[in-house]
Amino acid sequence: MVFSPFVKQMFVATTTQLVAVSMGASLGYPVVLIQQFQSYETNIKTDLDTITWIASMHGVAGIGATLMPTLMQWKGRKYTFIGSTLLLLLGWLLAFVAQDTLTVLLSAIFHGLSSNCITIVNLVTVSEMLAPRYRSASMVLLNINQTIGQVIVAALGSIFNWQIVALIMCGPAVVALLMSFLWPESPSWLAFKGRFEESEKAFVWLRGSNDDANKELKAMLAAQKESRVKVSKKTKLQEAWTAMKRRDFYIPSLYMFLILLNFYISGALPLFIYSKDILEMATGASEIAVFGYLVMVSTLFIGSLISLILIRYFKTKTVLSCCVGCILSLFSCSLVSYLQSNGIVRRDSYLFLYPYLGYMVFNNSGFNPITFALPIDLMPVKHRGMGGALFNVLTCLLYVVTVKPFLYIVASFSLSGTLFFFATSCLLCTVLIWIYVPETKGRTLQEIEDYYNYGSFDRFRFTDDVEVKMPIVKGDVVE
Template sequence: MDSPILRQMFVASAPQLAAISIGGVVGFPNVILEQFKANDTTIQVDIHMASWIGSTHGLAGIPSIAMPTIMQWKGRKLSFLLCCFLIITGWILTYISKNVMTIIIAECFHGLASNSLIIVSFYTISEMIAPKYRMISMSFYAINQTFGMAVIGIIARYLHWKTVTIIMSVPIIVAFVTSCAWPESPSWLAYKGEYTKCEKAFKWLRGTDDISQKELKELLNAQRGSVKPKASARVLLKQIISRDFYVPCFHTFVILCAFYWSGIMVIFIYGPDILQRATSNSAAAKYGMISINIILYIGILTTTFLLKNFSNKTVLLFSGITSTVFLVSASIVTYLQSIGLLPSNSMLSLYCVVGFMLFMSLGMTTVAFVIPAELMPVKHRGLGGAVYVILLCLLHASSLKISPYLMLYVGLWGTFLVYAVNALVCMVIVWRCVPETKGKTLQEIEDYYNYGSFVRNPIENGVNELL
């Protein structure tokens, strides 16, 4: 592999393969909940157990806050290998399980590893891939994850869940083997003061052209000029109250909240029940879910072309606002059904849900994870990564745990309305506050939070330009 592009593609290939298996992990509760409800299954679940199966993935991920610390301590490569091993263990436990408790234990492994792997993969890609390829690489991670979700959602209608387990474990095994040949992240090596190794790894990945050399110089200068104090309560407090930490954390929360509390994961996991209630038609619910799985994948493929021609923030806002329109429409339709002005078997709500999933896939399902991974400065990625993971886990778990009871007590129309209001508020904050990250180096993004501009010293720079 003499070409730097090929070397970067090789490094990116392991996270892409892992993403397919992660998609299977995310969609697997939908598979087992549907198959466990069949009359011929020996494992039975009720609404309370179903809510635990659906939400365990998020709750179990909370201990993965330790993963960013491991990343800062031992590097990106070892962290990635550990995550892959845990996911493989989860698939093995799933395959041999004979009761709900074993399934939940396997879900704990999956939740812990997959929530960790998202942050490891995104940080690895953002640090090891050139800025002009970074966004497309991170987009393909989301594409492959959605592909895994779509595949598992479709094949589960025809194959036993244990067979599905074997199929979805193959990509993560290949990813584990591939990542053994990785170099270490140059950004991490510079952070640890290994400047010679950093330069060697950077040149292996990026080559020696002028743009790469400029970025390497900025990276080395930034890390050489930084002071790395010993860990203490005072240092931790100083880090937490620094602007380039708490502002990216707030922006991360808003973006992830827009994704999880829009209801996309709720529809994906509990979709058959939701569509059955909305249409009173089991056939429509079944084929509606197949359509949703296909649409998700097609939509996220289309996102790649949107991101090529438009800014990350524009794509995110377009996806969030248009999907909110369909959420409001779904709320109105199901409300009219609840008061008898529309028949209970009306297909309008199905069209609204499918439209919502389509426009969510056109940006939100990709950019909602990519932008937060780019916002946090390298020097804060230990604690910042922990915050990112906590937000992922809590928002994922809370949406899937609370939503079944929300639908039970306030109805479908009220649930859709809650999702719509949340999405609208989050999109307004994104529009007003979150910076654009497309084509920006990690150092430029850090400068934005420190100086309010992508230029390190905007006042001085303006004076120089005038002169």
């Protein structure tokens, strides 16, 4: 049976989306662990320090994933995807058999390592293997499916023991692992490695051979052949230093830092992971805190559906502007908390709950999905080794810095002061992003690279320069 290029691209995309569900569940899993451990429903005893380590271990362990971009540049996207999925499965299996805090922390280490690996591999795979008109929506859908994974694990955690939840969440990862053996390697990576004939076959298998596809294929091959004309005699360290001084590396790297900082400094992760504790502080009732957490998880799904609509009809930076809603919600939460601490609003008032839920909706209505899709989209293919490593280091450090000390900071500076700091910092970053970061929706990877080097998305290429005149390979099977 012969399948259309669209079906083949969606097959690859579905594989990444399935593992994103399981990986997203691993991000929300610490919330289930914390709630069940604090309720004394298990034999595992924990204190505040252990709880904060469980919550922040994703960021600590994720530092190991810094090597993943180098492995991706060396072994390709397909096999690193398979390896990352196996690590995720190992994390779930360790959680299933855990009988003490050490095994729980070891499971969290594998979850942290694999989730950071999968985040990079998924985004790069979708970015390189799907047509531009599908790329943005599919990259946003990765984050939406991560959110769906968080919703599923929260729902399961309210019904089942945390070990049963771990076993159930192995399912999507197992299916994704089996599917990944059937799709080809990334055409962009094959061209980067100088394997041009294989690149053409993989590209045609994925994208077909219509005029638009042929034009993009020739531009990609031409650019990679240009970069291989001069054989470098520099050492790896010298090559890395030279690459870091190039405009098409350091400019997107600065954009990457700004975009990620904007998300983490808004308090997105601690406000989710410690949501039960925060709501209990704000309402004074543990019962409403549990109810508020379940409602909050539901709002994540609502926000995800909204983001699908937004990314379909609006530009990337416009969708990212949903963080303005997060900023207003944070200021409102801070104000309510301040009024409660001064006795103007009752301590047991539920008023805090409304802007808090609004924050969660806005966070997932474009802000969260675009934050992790846009930095990878901005980084040229040839720099995705170092660029991916930088992405991982930044996400891990920012994760730990915002999650691990959060409860201690709230105890020292109050909840209202912490939320006010989050809102102010996010506002400043948002203004800078809107002014400086370019729009990438609908742009090919080569056009984005040309923007950094030539100041324009549309660089005219002469067909008699380095442009390949080889016929486009026909066929439906990648050899």
